[in-house]
Amino acid sequence: MQLIPRIADRTVVIGVVGLGYVGLSVAVALASAGFQVVGVDVDVERVAMISAGECPIRGSEPELAELLARVTASKKLAVFADYAPLATADVVLVDVDTPVSSDGRARFVSLRAACGALGGVMKPGVLVVVESTVAPGTCTGVVAPTLEKASGRKLNEGFFLGHCPERVMPGRLLGNLRELPRPCGGESPETCEAMVALYSTITRGRLETCDCLTAELVKTAENAYRDVNIAFANELGMICEAVGADFRRVRELVNQSPGRDLLVAGAGVGGHCIPKDPWLLAQAVRGQWEATPRLISAARGVNDAMPVHVTHLVEDALGELGVPVHGAKITVYGYAYLEDSDDVRNSPSQVLIDRLSELGARVAVHDPWVRAYAGDMYAVADGASAAVLMVAHTSYRDLDLGRLKRVLARPVLVDGRFLVESRAARDAGFVFRGLGRGEKTT
Numbered sequence: 001m002q003l004i005p006r007i008a009d010r011t012v013v014i015g016v017v018g019l020g021y022v023g024l025s026v027a028v029a030l031a032s033a034g035f036q037v038v039g040v041d042v043d044v045e046r047v048a049m050i051s052a053g054e055c056p057i058r059g060s061e062p063e064l065a066e067l068l069a070r071v072t073a074s075k076k077l078a079v080f081a082d083y084a085p086l087a088t089a090d091v092v093l094v095d096v097d098t099p100v101s102s103d104g105r106a107r108f109v110s111l112r113a114a115c116g117a118l119g120g121v122m123k124p125g126v127l128v129v130v131e132s133t134v135a136p137g138t139c140t141g142v143v144a145p146t147l148e149k150a151s152g153r154k155l156n157e158g159f160f161l162g163h164c165p166e167r168v169m170p171g172r173l174l175g176n177l178r179e180l181p182r183p184c185g186g187e188s189p190e191t192c193e194a195m196v197a198l199y200s201t202i203t204r205g206r207l208e209t210c211d212c213l214t215a216e217l218v219k220t221a222e223n224a225y226r227d228v229n230i231a232f233a234n235e236l237g238m239i240c241e242a243v244g245a246d247f248r249r250v251r252e253l254v255n256q257s258p259g260r261d262l263l264v265a266g267a268g269v270g271g272h273c274i275p276k277d278p279w280l281l282a283q284a285v286r287g288q289w290e291a292t293p294r295l296i297s298a299a300r301g302v303n304d305a306m307p308v309h310v311t312h313l314v315e316d317a318l319g320e321l322g323v324p325v326h327g328a329k330i331t332v333y334g335y336a337y338l339e340d341s342d343d344v345r346n347s348p349s350q351v352l353i354d355r356l357s358e359l360g361a362r363v364a365v366h367d368p369w370v371r372a373y374a375g376d377m378y379a380v381a382d383g384a385s386a387a388v389l390m391v392a393h394t395s396y397r398d399l400d401l402g403r404l405k406r407v408l409a410r411p412v413l414v415d416g417r418f419l420v421e422s423r424a425a426r427d428a429g430f431v432f433r434g435l436g437r438g439e440k441t442t
């Protein structure tokens with residue numbers, strides 16, 4: 001592989017397949033670092049928008065829109081809805097979505113399609129790097145055979161394969177790309193060396209080499225670890241609520257004990273990654289063990305149930321005023337899965353909305369970052385019997401309790417994100433329920 005000197009002098013052409021949160025960010029970062037980048041996505045509208053220099057990501061995303069406009073204007077980034085232009089690429093990064101189905105298994109529909117199409121056009125000697133999160137064993141078990149079949153070439157002879165899982169978070173896409181350490185998993189030592197040379201042009205983070213399997217395990221394990229820790233915080237939050245304590249005070253004191261880093265309880269876990277990556281990790285051993293890994297699936301169960309728990313808080317608060325959920329208008333604040341983001345994938349709010357609707361409520365939704373739900377946040381609550389805070393968007397932190405109470409038909413407020421103090425809500429005349437806050441605390 002003669003890539004390293006050509007990476008240094010920026011003469012390699014880099015392809016990026018999948019221009020979503022991850023692929024668009026890395027394409028912009030590489031083009032800004034001086035590479036010629038060719039992006040491909042099957043979403044024709046997205047390709048048209050990016051070609052016009054418009055950023056399709058709407059949340060607060062420092063620098064992304066400006067840099068995107070610059071690299072498309074200078075033609076350092078050119079994007080297409082077909083794979084033919086990837087024939088010029090020396091390195092191709094694969095950034096397609098990798099969801100799991102309702103049974104918790106990934107079928108890698110986008111990944112298989114992308115590799116099949118790429119294999120048909122890629123040039124001899126190309127380095128293919130999977131950045132998408134995949135189940136352990138996918139690079140050698142799915143990606144390599146699909147590329148071999150479609151290209152008629154052999155791994156480590158006619159093409160090279162690596163896995164450098166992405167670690168970005170919406171809201172900090174470019175900042176994370178530049179700063180975070182990453183494992184560079186390669187199926188040969190030369191592949192690892194070329195990956196380190198490439199990624200060191202866009203990140204100051206530490207780059208350590210390993211094989212693809214190790215990199216796959218690292219990524220899925222780090223997100224499963226987070227999910228399990230969030231589940232513990234959520235379970236403790238519900239225990240505090242049940243016995244009449246304040247989770248935040250308990251957490252504060254727990255974290256004074258050495259080596260403890262208890263996370264914050266909340267109304268649910270969403271996004272494209274944390275709800276599915278634990279299942280990708282579990283998928284690696286399904287059928288080989290006596291059972292599915294138990295801790296991982298238990299944690300998923302706890303976190304998935306959090307918006308259902310919020311439904312119970314709403315029912316309980318309305319019940320105090322003798323108001324049935326059936327027929328009541330209920331306003332849900334926040335639809336994105338994360339504060340100040342437009343990412344609505346696996347939104348916990350949708351679970352709450354579905355549950356309340358099943359119970360006969362009329363649900364109104366507000367989210368400043370999601371076009372379909374933007375608008376005046378108080379107008380959305382007009383005549384509602386309850387308001388529920390589901391996402392800690394910055395604009396919700398300055399909630400005017402007096403104004404909210406004036407527009408509501410009933411003074412019921414439920415807080416799933418520690419945005420409102422119980423005492424302030426009660427002083428303003430609300431019937432209040434706060435996730436993680438029991439009745440004895442105010």
Ligand SMILES: NC(=O)c1ccc[n+]([C@@H]2O[C@H](COP(=O)([O-])OP(=O)(O)OC[C@H]3O[C@@H](n4cnc5c(N)ncnc54)[C@H](O)[C@@H]3O)[C@@H](O)[C@H]2O)c1
Nearest residue numbers: 018020021022041042043096097098110113114132133166
């Ligand atoms: N979103 C995050 O914060 C994040 C963070 C770390 C890792 N990841 C991982 O990165 C991967 C991508 O995530 P994302 O959030 O960018 O997803 P996304 O859904 O925003 O983007 C995926 C893009 O791939 C395109 N695509 C699908 N099939 C294609 C095909 N056959 N050919 C070309 N394009 C195709 C889609 O149209 C879409 O634009 C996933 O594996 C995810 O788990 C995501």
